[in-house]
Amino acid sequence: MxxxxxxxxxxxxxxxxxxxxxxxxxxxxxxxxxxxxxxxxxxxxxxxxxxxxxxxxxxxxxSPQGMVAENIYLGLDTEVFGKEIRVYPSLDSTNTKAKELAADDYPTGTVIITEEQQQGKGRRGRGWYSPPGTGLWFSVLLRPDIAPNKAPFLTIISALAVSEGIKKVASSLVPVIKWPNDVLLAGKKVCGILSELNADLGMIKYAVTGIGINVNQTSFPAEIADIATSLKIEAGNEIDRTLLVQEIIVSFERYYLEMEAGHYDKLLGLWKKQLNIIGEQVIIYANEGITYEGNVLDVSSQGELIIKDKNGEINKFWAGDVSLRRKK
Missing domain, CATH: 1.10.10.10 (Winged helix-like DNA-binding domain superfamily/Winged helix DNA-binding domain)
Known part of the structure; x- marks a missing residue:
């Protein structure tokens, strides 16, 4: 800028x-x-x-209707986040661009936004539907002063920030966090989050958290129409994307500073209150076709899902290892 x-x-x-x-x-x-x-x-x-x-x-x-860095910057009240904002008409992936900027020593809190994502990425290599001019597709470059084993908290705090931001711009909506990295409205996915690390043993060099939010779409491809929704569909009106990203960045910074201060129990407690899975019977689809069934007892201090199966055995699962579906 x-x-x-x-x-x-x-x-x-x-x-x-x-x-x-x-x-x-x-x-x-x-x-x-x-x-x-x-x-x-x-x-x-x-x-x-x-x-x-x-x-x-x-x-x-x-002022222009689209996403403009200057507009976003002037609406922010932050100490660190959003001091560098880059807006692109189209990118393969905002996470990929964020990694390039990390290599060029861009600071913590740099925000990368695109109007269209050609190769948006979800968890476990899945694609993310990112049509032009309707959603909010962005990444935040982070250099967190935390141990690598606390990295799951990057996804935790970003989910909290997205949920809070949605409620600020559309107070009638009730977002729910689906473990580990989705935000739902009315049982359908409205947001996906992907955090990626560059770390050595004992130190995180940098992290990139990518956030994709369906904002003003009115329809979706047939293959995801039953599981996806948008803020506009649920709220019944157009949502100001600039205001939404501002609210999320402000909340993200606040939670990020709490994380760096070591307030993990507080953050985990806030996250668990919005989870939709504790106490549910679920099937865990792990790698290589292995499945586990059981009851979700809780979430561990590291964000792992704690499952008790029918034999009374207790197992822990983290996002990188499993995919999760509710048992019918």
Missing amino acids: NKINIKLLKLLIENKGDYVSGEKISQELGVSRTTIWKHINKLRELGYQIDSLTRKGYSLIK
């Missing part, structure tokens, strides 16, 4: 409906009027409708 663009846009927003003179902008930003004109044109290229009148200055008429 360009710092002059941000400062200029902030000034125009603060004076929306009025004209701000080139002289005032020049004084406030400490740049020449020629520089101001260049950045006004850059904002116009991003989709901002800005009027200009001789001897009156500039006036912001309308």
Whole structure:
């Protein structure tokens, strides 16, 4: 993001409906009027409708409808997250782009957003349906100061942040977290989360948490129509994607700082309250066609599912090892 663009846009927003003179902008930003004109044109290229009148200055008429980094940034009240925001018209995968930025030493809290994902990834290599301009497809680059065995908490806190963000923009909705990394509405999937690590023994170099949310879709391909939904379908109205991502980023940072402070029990407790699986009879589909049946007793301190089978044997399962379906 360009710092002059941000400062200029902030000034125009603060004076929306009025004209701000080139002289005032020049004084406030400490740049020449020629520089101001260049950045006004850059904002116009991003989709901002800005009027200009001789001897009156500039006036912001309308902001763009799509995802724009400057718009998102100006609505954030965060310490770390969202200080770097990259928005792309199309990407293969936001997680892949986040890893590239990690190699270039981008900081914790860098947010990568795309209007369309060509090869969105879900857990265990599954694809993620990511049509253009309707959903929220983004990743957050993290450099957490936690032990690698606490890495499951990255998915835990991101699910909490998504749930909280949904409730902020659509108060009538009741999100439920499906262990380990989905968010549901009315029993259907509205969000998937994928966290990936680059770690050495005893240290996480960086992590990437990818979040895909069905926001304003009104229909889905036949193969997922029975299991997928969107915020618009459930709320009955269009959802502001910019506001949604802002709310999620703010919540994500708060939970992230709690995690780094070691408040794991608190975070686990909040997560468990929203899980839809504790006390249920389930079938666990593990690797190589092995299945387990039993009752979900609890979730461990590491986020593992604790299952008691019909013989009384207790087993623990984590997301990377199993797929889960409710027993019919």
